[in-house]
Amino acid sequence: MAIVLAVVAIFGGYLLLKPDKAKTFTSASLAKRAGFGFYYPSPMPSGYSYVNNINAFQDGQAYYMLGRGNKHIVVREQPATGKSLDLTNLSNPITFEAAGGKAAAGDVTGQPAGLVLTGSTLITLNSTGAVTPADLTAVINSLKLVNR
Numbered sequence: 344m345a346i347v348l349a350v351v352a353i354f355g356g357y358l359l360l361k362p363d364k365a366k367t368f369t370s371a372s373l374a375k376r377a378g379f380g381f382y383y384p385s386p387m388p389s390g391y392s393y394v395n396n397i398n399a400f401q402d403g404q405a406y407y408m409l410g411r412g413n414k415h416i417v418v419r420e421q422p423a424t425g426k427s428l429d430l431t432n433l434s435n436p437i438t439f440e441a442a443g444g445k446a447a448a449g450d451v452t453g454q455p456a457g458l459v460l461t462g463s464t465l466i467t468l469n470s471t472g473a474v475t476p477a478d479l480t481a482v483i484n485s486l487k488l489v490n491r
Contacts, residue, residue, distance in 0.1 A: 368398045373405040374489040379422040380463045381405060381489045382443050388481035391416070409482065414472040416482055423465045428458050443486040448479060455479040459486060 370393060374381035377400070387393075390411040397408040397417075404421040430436045433449030433456060440446065444461035451469060455476045459466040466486065470479055 368400060368405075368407070369393075369395070370407065370489065373398065373400055373407060373420075376400045377405050377420065378403070379420070380461055381420060382459070382461065382464060382466055382486040383407075383489050384409070384482050384485040385487045386485060388478055388485060391478070391482070411478075412472075414470070414474045414478070416468055416470045416474055416479060418482075419467045419469075421465050421467075423460055423463055425460075428460050430458070432456075433458065441483050441486065443483075443488070446483050448476060448483065450476075457483050459483055461488075 368376075370383045374383070387409070391409045392411070394408040394410045394415070399406045404419055406417065406419050409416045409418065428438070428445055428447050430438075430447055430449070432451060433447060434451065436447045436449035438445070438447045441459055443459050443466070446457065446459045448455065448457040450456055454470045455474050455478075456470065457468040457479050459468075468479060468482060
């Protein structure tokens with residue numbers, strides 16, 4: 344009986360002290376948590392996929408990453424607070440209309456970056472790993488509203 348109690352105590356202690364598993368979100372679960380229109384690329388640009396372990400919903404903002412080898416595009420979505428794009432952080436911005444709304448593409452610290460403003464959502468896209476401007480623009484143009 345003492346051995347059984349010892350095993351139960353050890354197992355219970357392990358369950359109490361083990362580190363929490365990091366919470367991961369799918370694009371669908373991010374859309375459900377968002378109190379604003381949530382956008383996701385569909386179809387996904389050629390060769391890119393959703394990086395399942397790099398995503399979060401934090402401080403009322405949704406974050407997710409798209410990857411293709413060592414190329415990554417980080418997408419942040421949050422409630423829109425204005426009616427126009429603030430282009431001050433983009434170098435050499437080019438504005439255009441995208442399916443989701445008003446858009447701009449340029450670069451931040453030498454890497455392609457973009458913005459999209461829909462009726463309720465501000466979407467910010469940043470990249471690492473030599474993402475091409477064409478890849479970033481393809482993501483912007485493929486953003487579609489996800490039904491919650």
